[in-house]
Amino acid sequence: MLDYFEEILSTLRQNKLRAIMTGFSVAWGIFMLIILLGSGRGLQNGMEFNFRGSATNAIWINSGETAESFEGFRKGRRIQFTNEDYDMIKRELSGISNISGRMYLYNSAPLTYKNEFGVYTITCVMPEYMGIEILDMKRGRFINKIDIDQFRKVIVLSQPIVDILFKDEDPMGKFIKVGSIQFQVVGIFQDYQQADAKKVFLPLSTAQRVFNGGNRIRNLAVTTTSTTVEENKKIEEEIRKMLARRHRFAENDSKAIFIWNTLEHFKQAQGVFAGIRMFVWIIGIMTIIAGIVGVSNIMIILVKERTKEIGIRKAIGATPWSIIRLVLSESVFITAIAGFFGMLFGMGVLHLVNMVLVSAAEGNPMVNRIFYNPSADFSVAVTAAIVLVLAGLMAGFIPARKASAIKPIEALHDE
Amino acid sequence: MSKSIIRVESLHKSYVTGSNSLHVLKGINLDIQQGEMVSIMGSSGSGKSTLLNILGILDNYDAGGYYLDGIHIQKMSETRAAQYRNKYIGFVFQSFNLISFKNAMENVALPLYYQGIRRKKRNQIALEYLDRLGLKDWAEHLPSELSGGQKQRVAIARALISKPKIILADEPTGALDSQTSLEVMEILKDVNNTGISIIIVTHENDIAERTQRIIRLKDGIIETDKKNGNAKKQITESVIIP
Numbered sequence: 001m002l003d004y005f006e007e008i009l010s011t012l013r014q015n016k017l018r019a020i021m022t023g024f025s026v027a028w029g030i031f032m033l034i035i036l037l038g039s040g041r042g043l044q045n046g047m048e049f050n051f052r053g054s055a056t057n058a059i060w061i062n063s064g065e066t067a068e069s070f071e072g073f074r075k076g077r078r079i080q081f082t083n084e085d086y087d088m089i090k091r092e093l094s095g096i097s098n099i100s101g102r103m104y105l106y107n108s109a110p111l112t113y114k115n116e117f118g119v120y121t122i123t124c125v126m127p128e129y130m131g132i133e134i135l136d137m138k139r140g141r142f143i144n145k146i147d148i149d150q151f152r153k154v155i156v157l158s159q160p161i162v163d164i165l166f167k168d169e170d171p172m173g174k175f176i177k178v179g180s181i182q183f184q185v186v187g188i189f190q191d192y193q194q195a196d197a198k199k200v201f202l203p204l205s206t207a208q209r210v211f212n213g214g215n216r217i218r219n220l221a222v223t224t225t226s227t228t229v230e231e232n233k234k235i236e237e238e239i240r241k242m243l244a245r246r247h248r249f250a251e252n253d254s255k256a257i258f259i260w261n262t263l264e265h266f267k268q269a270q271g272v273f274a275g276i277r278m279f280v281w282i283i284g285i286m287t288i289i290a291g292i293v294g295v296s297n298i299m300i301i302l303v304k305e306r307t308k309e310i311g312i313r314k315a316i317g318a319t320p321w322s323i324i325r326l327v328l329s330e331s332v333f334i335t336a337i338a339g340f341f342g343m344l345f346g347m348g349v350l351h352l353v354n355m356v357l358v359s360a361a362e363g364n365p366m367v368n369r370i371f372y373n374p375s376a377d378f379s380v381a382v383t384a385a386i387v388l389v390l391a392g393l394m395a396g397f398i399p400a401r402k403a404s405a406i407k408p409i410e411a412l413h414d415e
Numbered sequence: 416m417s418k419s420i421i422r423v424e425s426l427h428k429s430y431v432t433g434s435n436s437l438h439v440l441k442g443i444n445l446d447i448q449q450g451e452m453v454s455i456m457g458s459s460g461s462g463k464s465t466l467l468n469i470l471g472i473l474d475n476y477d478a479g480g481y482y483l484d485g486i487h488i489q490k491m492s493e494t495r496a497a498q499y500r501n502k503y504i505g506f507v508f509q510s511f512n513l514i515s516f517k518n519a520m521e522n523v524a525l526p527l528y529y530q531g532i533r534r535k536k537r538n539q540i541a542l543e544y545l546d547r548l549g550l551k552d553w554a555e556h557l558p559s560e561l562s563g564g565q566k567q568r569v570a571i572a573r574a575l576i577s578k579p580k581i582i583l584a585d586e587p588t589g590a591l592d593s594q595t596s597l598e599v600m601e602i603l604k605d606v607n608n609t610g611i612s613i614i615i616v617t618h619e620n621d622i623a624e625r626t627q628r629i630i631r632l633k634d635g636i637i638e639t640d641k642k643n644g645n646a647k648k649q650i651t652e653s654v655i656i657p
Contacts, residue, residue, distance in 0.1 A: 006534070014516050312512045315473060316573065317501025317529040319494040404493075408473045412512060 007326065008333050015302065022298040023338030026391065029291035030339045030384060033284030034346030038353075040280045042374025044273040049372045051266050055098075057227060058132050059236055060260040061220040061243070067255035071248050079247050079256050083208075083215040086126075088242060089222065095235050097225045100129035101204055101217035109179035109211065111200065113165040120161060122178065122200040124207035132221045140172055140187030147203040153210070155183040156201040159190045164198075178202070181210055224263075232263045288387065292335075292395045299331050299399035303406075310403050311411020320404040327403045331396025332389055339388035343381065350374050419482075420580055420612045421447040421470060426479035428465055439465045441635035442479070447614065449580075452607040454615045454623040457632035463616050464585065466632065470614065471504055471583045472496045484580050501529055505574025505611075507603075509586035511566040513558040519545060519569045520554040526577040544572040548602065564595035571602055581612045588622055600625050 012019045063079040086101045105122040130142045138159060147154050155176060162171050175182045183202070191197035207213055224235050236259050241251055249256040303310070310323055353374055361372075423445040429438040439462045447453055457463040468474035469481065472488055473496075481488045483503055491499075506512075513522045520541045527537035545554050548568045558566055567587060574582050584603065588596035600622060607613045615626060623629045624643065631638040 007528075010516060010521075308512070309514050312514060313525070313529075314497060315471070315500065315506050315512075316526045317497050317577070319497040319529070321494065322529065409468045412508060412510075 004329070008330050011306075011326075011330060012333070018298060018302075019334055022295050023334050023341075025294035025338075026288070026291040026335045026388070027338040027342030027345070029284070029288035030342035030388065031346040031349075032287045033281075033384060033387075034343055034380070035349060036280040036284050037277070037380055038346070038350040038374040040273070040277050042353075042357075042372060043276065044270075045372040045374070047269050047273060051262065051269075054262055055132055055134060055223045056263055056266045057232060058221060058223045058262040059232065059239065060262070061222075061239060062258040062260075063219065064255045064258055066249045066253055068250050068253050070250045070253070073248060077249075079243075079249065081217045081220060083217065085243065085246065086217060086220060088246065089220065089239060092242065093222075093235065093238060095225050095231065096222045098128040098131035098221075098223040100126035100132060100221050101219070102129070102221065103204060103207060103213055103216065103218045105178075105202075105207065105211055111161070111165060112177040113171075113174070116165045116167075118161065118164055118198075120198050120200050122202055122207075124202045124204045124213075126204050129201075129221065132223050134192055135189040136192055138188045138190055140185075142187055142189070143201060143203045148205045151206045151209055152203065153181065153183045153206055154186045154203065156187040156189060157185060158197055158199040159188060160196050160198050161200065162188055179211070227263075229261075229264050229267045232261055236261050285387070288391055292391045295331055295335060295392070295395035296398055299327060299396055300402060302330075303327060303399045303403040306403075307406055307411045310406050311408040314406065314408040315412065323404045323406075324400040327400035328393060328396040331399070332392030335388050335392035335395060336385075339384070339391070343384055347375075347381075418449045419446050420449045420451075420484055421445065421614075422480075422482040423470075424480040426466075426469065426476050426481065428462075428469060428474075428476045439635050440469075440476070443635075443637060445630070445637070445640075447581075447612055449612055450607070450610050451628060452604070452613045452615070452626045453628045453630060454617055454626040455630045455632060456616075456618060456620075456623050457638075458618070460634075461632040462635040463632050467583055467585055467614070467616050471506060472500050497529075501526055501577055503580045505577065505579040505582040507567070507570050507574050507582060507584040507587045509589035511558070511563075511570045511590070513566060513569060513573075515558055518555050518557050519550060519561065522558065522569055523572045523576055526573060530577065540576060541572070544576050545569070548572050562595075563591050564598055567591065567595075567599050568602065571599075571606070575606065575611075579611065581614065582606065584613065584615045586617055587615060588617070588619065596622065 061081075063081050066073070066075050066077045066079065069075045081101065083101065086099065089096070090099050103124045105124070107119055109122060110117050110119045125143065126148060127142065127144050135142070140156075142156055143154065146152065155178065157165075157171065157176075165171075165176065166174070171185045171188065174185050176185055177183075178200075189199075191199060204217070208215065208217075222235075222239070224232055226232055226235070240257065240259065243257055244251045244253070247256070310318075313323065314320075357372070357374070423443055426440050426443040426445075427438075428440040429436050431437075443462075443466060455463050455466065465474065469476050470483075472483075475490055483499070486499075488499070500506075513519075514525070517525070520538055523544055524534075524537040524541035527540060528534075532540075542551065542554055545551050548571065550565060550568055550572070553561060553565060553569075558569070561569065571582075582603070587603070588599055591599060596619075603613055603615070604625070613626075615622065617623055627643055628641070629643050630640045
């Protein structure tokens with residue numbers, strides 16, 4: 001094996017400049033492929049970043065006003081969800097993993113702590129909401145079942161609000177006024193999507209009781225146990241049917257309730273990016289083919305120049321296969337080494353771009369939503385390596401055939 | 416007692432180029448014994464190179480028969496032909512045909528590479544052969560750093576390393592001055608004395624005079640085939656092969 005490499009190297013050393021120039025075209029092809037794939041990945045990651053705040057298989061249900069009259073009811077009737085809707089879906093719908101109702105307090109309840117106060121949108125939810133919207137708990141806990149059952153007056157705040165109201169004080173366990181009622185701070189979180197989002201969460205049951213909500217809820221959110229769009233769509237349809245029966249509106253009434261199926265949109269976006277990725281591969285492979293043709297070209301010239309040497313080798317006992325192997329392995333060797341450097345260089349550039357992006361994103365969070373963590377992962381590297389070896393074999397094939405067809409007599413008389 | 420190493424029976428060969436057919440060998444009969452040193456002479460176009468190519472299994476023939484060490488050599492795959500060449504035949508060429516980017520030792524060792532012998536071992540064997548030809552100190556030199564005579568000695572070492580039955584030499588002295596030519600002929604004689612048959616293609620009379628048998632070709636047939644009385648078969652102690 002070592003012998004074999006020595007044999008290849010000794011011939012390549014003959015034409016250092018040429019080997020390097022040939023290698024460059026392949027290295028360039030691979031470099032471009034890696035850059036393109038990395039950029040495609042960056043765009044996709046940016047898109048996925050947008051979905052990061054929500055579970056990708058979440059279904060969000062909002063109520064609206066009926067657009068059609070139905071069973072004697074006039075159109076334009078407002079649909080109001082209640083705890084019974086929540087109970088019904090939880091009880092009767094299979095295939096859901098989390099469900100939560102939500103209600104909001106908009107301007108009615110300012111938060112006050114000592115001399116600081118602020119007005120924020122307060123979201124009142126169930127404990128399972130944690131699995132629907134993805135929150136990064138920094139300290140403490142989210143709302144739990146006991147809070148709901150016992151109507152406890154607890155509050156979960158996002159970091160920016162803590163910064164404003166508490167300054168340097170430790171907020172955990174402190175009491176803060178919501179409207180005129182004291183709530184105890186039990187948890188602090190950061191929003192994944194928007195680090196500066198000012199959000200407040202209260203237990204739904206407590207809020208309904210304290211802030212005069214009755215049994216009304218503004219909207220519903222569920223996550224499903226399925227991962228396919230079809231199943232999610234089916235669940236969405238079932239929810240629509242159930243609610244239509246209960247609230248007596250036409251099933252095909254598009255204004256009565258609005259359902260946002262995250263998975264459907266996520267998959268659509270993913271589909272777009274799968275398309276982009278395929279496009280990128282095609283361009284990348286085309287670029288590599290240009291490199292292959294270059295290698296092939298050079299190898300043909302090389303074989304022609306080495307006609308005599310190959311003739312000698314054949315005369316003293318080289319089989320055609322050993323000649324083919326000689327040319328092929330040279331070609332694979334050039335492409336593999338050059339490709340490796342191209343790949344390394346491409347990954348280096350991506351890494352650099354990533355570093356620049358990270359520092360840019362600190363000033364402007366929007367950057368992450370467009371372009372985030374461009375990188376070529378291990379599987380790409382493996383694929384690229386396979387492509388390279390194949391490319392080398394393809395590049396060497398025609399020259400190798402030519403070399404093995406050399407007749408020793410003619411070669412030796414070729415003065 | 417003597418054994419036929421090369422036997423050729425009414426050998427025919429023609430080259431077809433387009434619509435023209437050139438009949439080069441028109442029925443050659445030849446029998447070369449083991450240990451013979453033969454020269455083949457003839458003007459250009461007489462078919463002597465073609466004959467040498469066929470004897471060296473570098474080319475096919477059209478009709479007749481060729482037996483090398485009793486084996487019938489006929490149309491065979493290139494791989495088989497390569498194996499036979501490697502095993503039975505050593506080549507020495509006019510233009511030496513050394514590989515320019517390999518040093519003397521590597522050039523000599525090359526036939527063993529194709530026998531699959533490990534690098535260390537084959538280089539060691541190559542050094543032994545170079546030593547016998549007085550070139551041990553030049554083992555690491557590239558062909559371009561050697562004189563014509565030295566190059567031909569390296570080529571002879573390469574031809575010998577696979578222990579062939581026969582050495583085919585195509586104008587081995589054609590590119591050498593007369594003094595060096597004599598030296599090379601002496602070496603070939605030494606090789607011959609170890610029992611290896613040697614066929615030399617040449618157009619120089621004084622080279623042919625040093626062989627035991629001279630075969631003259633003309634227009635594709637053997638014109639004369641006579642023993643050379645001048646070159647007595649000297650039994651000298653060989654320095655080449657123990």
